[in-house]
Amino acid sequence: MGNTFLNLALLIVFHFTMPTFSMKLTNILTDRSALLALKDHVSHDPGNVLVTNWSASTPVCNWFGVGCGSKHRRVTALNLTGLGLVGTLPPHLGNLSFLYLLDIADNNFHGRLPTELSNLRRLKYLNFGNNNFSGEIPFSLGYLPKLEELYLYENQISGSIPSSIFNISSLQVISLSDNMLSGSIPSVPLDLLSLESIDFNSNNLSGHIPEDMFDHLPNLKELSLYGNMLSGSIPVSVFKCKKLQSLHLALNQLEGNLPVEIGNLSMLQSFFIGGNHFQGEISEHIKNLIFLWEFDCSYNNFTCV
Numbered sequence: 284m285g286n287t288f289l290n291l292a293l294l295i296v297f298h299f300t301m302p303t304f305s306m307k308l309t310n311i312l313t314d315r316s317a318l319l320a321l322k323d324h325v326s327h328d329p330g331n332v333l334v335t336n337w338s339a340s341t342p343v344c345n346w347f348g349v350g351c352g353s354k355h356r357r358v359t360a361l362n363l364t365g366l367g368l369v370g371t372l373p374p375h376l377g378n379l380s381f382l383y384l385l386d387i388a389d390n391n392f393h394g395r396l397p398t399e400l401s402n403l404r405r406l407k408y409l410n411f412g413n414n415n416f417s418g419e420i421p422f423s424l425g426y427l428p429k430l431e432e433l434y435l436y437e438n439q440i441s442g443s444i445p446s447s448i449f450n451i452s453s454l455q456v457i458s459l460s461d462n463m464l465s466g467s468i469p470s471v472p473l474d475l476l477s478l479e480s481i482d483f484n485s486n487n488l489s490g491h492i493p494e495d496m497f498d499h500l501p502n503l504k505e506l507s508l509y510g511n512m513l514s515g516s517i518p519v520s521v522f523k524c525k526k527l528q529s530l531h532l533a534l535n536q537l538e539g540n541l542p543v544e545i546g547n548l549s550m551l552q553s554f555f556i557g558g559n560h561f562q563g564e565i566s567e568h569i570k571n572l573i574f575l576w577e578f579d580c581s582y583n584n585f586t587c588v
């Protein structure tokens with residue numbers, strides 16, 4: 284009786300652990316084949332770095348730009364910045380399940396961002412800046428539960444900003460500037476207490492800046508939205524961002540008065556609102572901003588006093 288129960292219990296335990304176990308059955312060979320797939324997708328390697336260094340006869344953890352965990356010897360970091368690489372990203376990159384750092388900035392990777400990137404559950408740092416990626420930002424990028432820094436600046440990325448992006452509570456920096464993003468800025472559904480910097484400048488974003496956006500960003504220090512097609516007025520919630528040091532809203536279609544609450548942004552150092560349709564008087568509360576050293580309100584309809 285006791286034995287039967289034990290067997291049954293074991294069977295249940297076995298039954299429930301089996302799928303989990305098989306999912307974890309990846310090892311350094313999985314990492315190796317993912318990196319070799321990346322090497323295969325590089326069509327031009329001007330310094331012959333991957334060609335000569337990523338050789339089958341040397342251990343993966345010794346390959347250029349590859350970092351491994353000291354205990355488990357799995358690939359945790361991949362940094363191939365500035366090598367002039369031309370190529371695309373294979374879906375296999377999503378198999379690097381221990382990766383926390385992925386930096387391929389300043390190359391000439393093109394094509395779409397693989398949706399499989401969302402499998403990188405440990406990823407904290409992703410930098411694809413200054414490449415030639417096109418297509419849309421996969422919605423699933425918002426499923427990266429530990430992401431802290433996301434850089435996709437200076438590419439050819441189009442489509443709208445997926446609402447999932449503001450669903451990552453660990454986010455500290457997000458930079459999507461200098462792309463071809465359109466549509467409106469998604470709303471922020473939850474408090475992003477770590478977010479310090481948002482950079483969406485030089486895109487084709489339109490519509491209003493969400494009214495309650497800044498209710499959820501109490502620690503924001505930098506906001507750059509210049510060079511878009513944003514309309515409407517400056518949301519009053521932005522004046523709750525007491526730590527804001529830099530606010531760049533120039534070259535949009537924004538209108539309305541400059542609210543007196545501008546005086547609440549006591550840490551403000553740079554403030555650019557030129558090239559919009561603001562009107563009225565420039566609030567004298569701006570004189571309260573003792574750290575302000577860059578201010579441009581040219582090309583608006585302010586009345587001089």
Ligand SMILES: *[C@@H]1O[C@H](CO)[C@@H](O)[C@H](O)[C@H]1NC(C)=O
Nearest residue numbers: 335336338341345346347348
């Ligand atoms: C590959 O690059 C690493 C890091 O720069 C270096 O230590 C190693 O000797 C290189 N290996 C080969 C085979 O070139």
Ligand SMILES: *[C@@H]1O[C@H](CO)[C@@H](O)[C@H](O)[C@H]1NC(C)=O
Nearest residue numbers: 362363364365384386408410
């Ligand atoms: C990647 O390597 C480059 C060049 O060595 C370095 O400047 C950069 O900081 C590294 N990226 C990260 C995220 O550490």
Ligand SMILES: *[C@@H]1O[C@H](CO)[C@@H](O)[C@H](O)[C@H]1NC(C)=O
Nearest residue numbers: 313316317374375377378399
């Ligand atoms: C890795 O990813 C690719 C594509 O996403 C897949 O085809 C392959 O079977 C995966 N697994 C291993 C162990 O390489």
Ligand SMILES: *[C@@H]1O[C@H](CO)[C@@H](O)[C@H](O)[C@H]1NC(C)=O
Nearest residue numbers: 391393394414415416417439
């Ligand atoms: C970037 O990709 C576009 C096509 O999407 C191509 O016309 C352009 O030449 C590429 N730029 C560079 C620097 O390779």
Ligand SMILES: *[C@@H]1O[C@H](CO)[C@@H](O)[C@H](O)[C@H]1NC(C)=O
Nearest residue numbers: 425445446447448450451472
């Ligand atoms: C945000 O995450 C929650 C749970 O983590 C999920 O229910 C919701 O659908 C997500 N929303 C978006 C827009 O991704």
Ligand SMILES: *[C@@H]1O[C@H](CO)[C@@H](O)[C@H](O)[C@H]1NC(C)=O
Nearest residue numbers: 463464465466487488489512
């Ligand atoms: C910018 O977006 C508008 C729609 O809001 C569209 O009509 C226009 O073609 C877009 N321009 C570029 C350069 O993508």
Ligand SMILES: *[C@@H]1O[C@H](CO)[C@@H](O)[C@H](O)[C@H]1NC(C)=O
Nearest residue numbers: 519520521522523524544547
């Ligand atoms: C601006 O500061 C005043 C005085 O501290 C406060 O009453 C007001 O609620 C603040 N406004 C905003 C939008 O934070």
Ligand SMILES: *[C@@H]1O[C@H](CO)[C@@H](O)[C@H](O)[C@H]1NC(C)=O
Nearest residue numbers: 558559560561562582583584
């Ligand atoms: C300034 O106001 C005038 C009159 O209302 C209007 O015609 C003009 O387009 C406005 N200029 C800007 C830059 O908003």
